[in-house]
Amino acid sequence: MADLNTTNNQEHTHQTITGIISTGTSTASTTxxxxxxEKELVIKVVEMSETEKSKVTIMRALVHTxxxxxxxxxxxxxxxxxxxxxxxxxxEKASHMFLKYLSWRQSFMPPNGGxxxxxxxxxEIAQNKFFMPGHDKQGRPIALVFGGRxxxxxxxxxxxxxVYVLDKVCARMPRGHEKFVAIGDxxxxxxxxxxxxxxxxxxxxxxxxxxxxxxxxRKKIVFVDNKKLKxxxxxxxxxxxxxxxxxxxxxxxxxxxx
Numbered sequence: 001m002a003d004l005n006t007t008n009n010q011e012h013t014h015q016t017i018t019g020i021i022s023t024g025t026s027t028a029s030t031t032x033x034x035x036x037x038e039k040e041l042v043i044k045v046v047e048m049s050e051t052e053k054s055k056v057t058i059m060r061a062l063v064h065t066x067x068x069x070x071x072x073x074x075x076x077x078x079x080x081x082x083x084x085x086x087x088x089x090x091x092e093k094a095s096h097m098f099l100k101y102l103s104w105r106q107s108f109m110p111p112n113g114g115x116x117x118x119x120x121x122x123x124e125i126a127q128n129k130f131f132m133p134g135h136d137k138q139g140r141p142i143a144l145v146f147g148g149r150x151x152x153x154x155x156x157x158x159x160x161x162x163v164y165v166l167d168k169v170c171a172r173m174p175r176g177h178e179k180f181v182a183i184g185d186x187x188x189x190x191x192x193x194x195x196x197x198x199x200x201x202x203x204x205x206x207x208x209x210x211x212x213x214x215x216x217x218r219k220k221i222v223f224v225d226n227k228k229l230k231x232x233x234x235x236x237x238x239x240x241x242x243x244x245x246x247x248x249x250x251x252x253x254x255x256x257x258x
Contacts, residue, residue: 055084121157121158124157124158125255129147129149130255133242133252134241134250142181143180147193148185148193158201164255230242233246
């Protein structure tokens, strides 16, 4: 479920957008619910149907013939399945998309399989706009961004920041999870925060590199009155995992400290 909260008053405008978004995977453990429930959830998510297993095998063989980078991602069954699902289980289309992803990563990321660090985008970090509070009731990590703190900056630096953020979010996912909860807080957002170039660049990365904007995403968005925001968020997020600013008990942790 996703929720859009909008209220206006003379002191400030507080808008909050939350959504559940599909993306990559990792081996991180969850922090919500009891241990047995978490283990059962992870097992259920990891399991593939026989059709999925078959198509993953075929896709891997096809990609291997064209993967001149010998990429480790080709061995990740869950990642291959994610690309298959993004292309309605069409092996040829999913393979083309996946190879495009590998090519992009080779050209954009630091050499020799390296990753970006916060020193690669100091201006973005200085804006103090992205946090990773906790997990929802299904074990999906929560990403929180304050849109009112964003300022237009060097475009290449912003692109590096977007990839860094997505990699950080993915690193907190239990193995087999393909979704995270995104909260966009627009309190204080003004025209000065509008960054069309940045938005288009981020969208391009999301569509090409992380195929998680599916046709059902818009169905997960609803409008919520400010008075109902906490109750609405508590439908998906336990109080001890909900940020304090929304009535929960969890302190905010900047992305670079996660």
